[in-house]
Amino acid sequence: MGLLDIMENESDCIESIFQSYISSKSKKDIFLFFEGKDDFKYYVSRVSSHIGDKEYGVFHCNCKMNVLTIQEMIVNQAAIQDDKKNLYFIDRDYDSNEDIPDSIYITSSYSIENYYFTDSAIKRMLIGVVGFSEESEEDSLDFKIVFDHIVNKRNEIIEEIIYANAWYSLQIKKSKDCGKFPQMTPLKEYNVIKNLNQICDFERLVEDSIEITEWEMNNAVEVLKTNPVNEIRGKYFTRALTPIFRDIFQDAGKKNNRKLFSKKRKIHLNLSDIICELSAYADTPPGLISYIKERLSA
Template identity: 30%
Template sequence: MSVDNLRASREKAVVVFTEFTRLYKQYPSALYCFFEEEDSKYYGIRIKNITRPEKDIYLPCRGKEAVLGIYQMLLFRKYYANVRAAYFIDRDFDKPIDRASLSVIYETPCYSIENFYTSVQCVSEILKVEFKLLESDENFHRCVGLYTKLQEEFHNAVELLNAWIACQIDKSSQITICDLSVTRFVTIDLDKITTMYTIDDLYTLFPQAPLLSQEELDTKRSELQAMNRQQSFRGKFEIEFLRTFLQKLINEANEGNYPYFTRKVKVPLTLSIRTIISDLSQYADTPNCLYNYLESLRKP
């Protein structure tokens, strides 16, 4: 981390650090968990089930830089040498953190926690529990096959978008994507995914963005494909696709519409993009690296 980035990290972390110092005086043996924003909605239940702390305290931070800033602030203060602390960050389109930090800081092996919700395995669990479909049910296989097909089409549609954004981040371009909805670029229907943008549209939307060569875009595309697009593509786009797919599928299930269902399947589930992380947390993937990290936090 550069000196400028380290300074920015510490500035973002000051408020959280002040709250931590107040709590630490009262609960010195608690497990203090530092997350990006509201990521505890995913991690919380896993911390309780795997680490099983006597007391855990969750401290949301304003982004990855703030979490890393807190880590640095505690690292260099001898008074907090014995604090039980856990740090959770998303990889995003950044380079992975150094191996020496991995034992102390948990970094997602994919873009973000949202990608843990968009695997075929996660969707299969949702179908079994929320749709009450048995694995032997024809409707289960129809839905899994449809999701697999549409996710592939979706990835084809947003590959250029993801590669372009990743390249801009590599160049430290000052583009703001936090509130960017993927539905601005694609239409998601159960019969097909429709692309609604060109690269010229991206430059129109972000006129300050530097021009990229075709070679840069192709190289980035190859990097993202090598990891697995469901894991390497921007998580908020991925989970938007999931929510739209599931909501449309629920509508078809409740009506029993062919060819998606051979009978009515009553599904009372209602999904909001604001609450989907907590609503579907029990079904999301728990990768081995996270399980091992949380196990390492358990008291002997």
Template identity: 30%
Template sequence: MAITKEFMKNSLKDKSVTWTEFLKNVKHSNSIHCFFEGEDAKYYLDRVEEYTSYSLSDITVYSCDGKRNLLKLHKKISSYEEYNALSKAFFIDKDYGLETIEVDDQVYITPYYSIENFYVNQNSFKRLIIKEFGINIFEDDFKKVTEDFASQYKEFLKIISPLNAFIYSFLKAEEEIIIDKFRLADFIDIKVDTVIKLKDTGFDSLKTYYKEKLERDITRRKQHAENNLNKFNAVIDKVENDFFNNLQKVLDNKETLTHGKIALFFLIKFIEDLKLVNKKSNYFSRKRQSVYIDIQSNNILSNLSQYAQTTDCLIFFLKKYQHVAKEEIMS
């Protein structure tokens, strides 16, 4: 669904909790007001503090419960001239880049699907290995594990790309897909030295898998189950017609078109197995002591934030707020 002018016009009537919260906080004129889709603040806050002139105590945080709510709020705040002087920053995920979004220079859009993608790359993994496993960059173990990470991630992306294309095709057909229905562990097994496909990821297999999950919801009398299946049946032919073209697009743009949660799944499983083989002393040249990284935590975005990539475009975006803060301090 495109973010149209009519959509934004109607959004101004919305009386959201975040809007009410903002109205209470506007008196803090020396703050930078930061708006996030959800828990993204766990990634962004340290970077806002580092690259702007604002201390953590002067950063006011808002969770908007999704991109569309954030964009509604951005449009609403921008419509009031009295708020123009406030320092405001809005952070949204690019997702698959299918929405038509008109934004100004107060909105940062990730260059990849979402911030989760910032966590899964070679440089981030190297920092994690050095700090969490105590492996020096000049050691053979460092070379071994970083090469295995790169190799297995490449194979993982190749195997899982059809699922990304399947999801992409639904959204391109302007139909929501319940991504949580896909249990990735059903399709792929990730170890430090190999990635094994457990289930076919071709279109027919994904179609059958997803449809069975929707039908199971009906038998379990889950809310909206019948409506979800009807929407699936209405759009699946269009999805199939576009699938193979979309798959090629995903294969050509794996970094930007891999769903963030899918990428993070790989990182979690890889480190999980790395901890296991280290504990059994059958991977590294010696057992690495004091490895306490909590990869299964619900707070993983905070736990691993220090290792996540900080893109040049994000740094450039945040540095724009340096002179603003200095002017406010001087006045």
């Protein structure tokens, strides 16, 4: 599909969502606008406790730019007061986001996927899924083994992709300044970029890339290292760590030949939709709760 086809499809999507919103705005109390379908799995539990029994509508806008465009259309073409009952959610990404209004929530980390894999989120998931309990010495020992295993794997993944991620971030940031937008699709696959650490490797993958110096690369890597769980592209974590979680929880349910657990465990997990499970135990930034409360009290 060519660029013009993509742009035409996005335009149709925006217009369809906007018209659907206009026709249904009098029938619902609140409207939620997301970049993609998986975003709802994370946000719904955080929003629901503040919505109560109010009727709400959901729109999946396909991308960040569509959310921004639709919000602007609503503000400019609909009654201003209508926008006060709308909640918009986007990922921070590597964009500056300086012109985005306060009516839109921007993640404090690169994306919501980053909230799935913090130390605290991993701990909650292990307790919730495996049922670890602190009064049991056996549970405490198993918990430490499994938690350390996951964190070590996560840190190994960071080392494997930090150079590719640094180069990716520089391409995105520089493209805004020079108006050149390289085709970054090859760099979005974890298995493609794993263990690449030379600028020439990335230039081969992205033929229309913007020139990056070694000095810029080294600086970008150091920035990522300050808080890699927050700053690394979140979908890399999802693709690399989801299979590891699946293997761990399958190991827990084995009768014999377990690698990490001292005994067979009864696992409470939907392995077919692990994103939903990760969302349930993910971090909830204070800024998100403040945004929801402020919007719903307007």
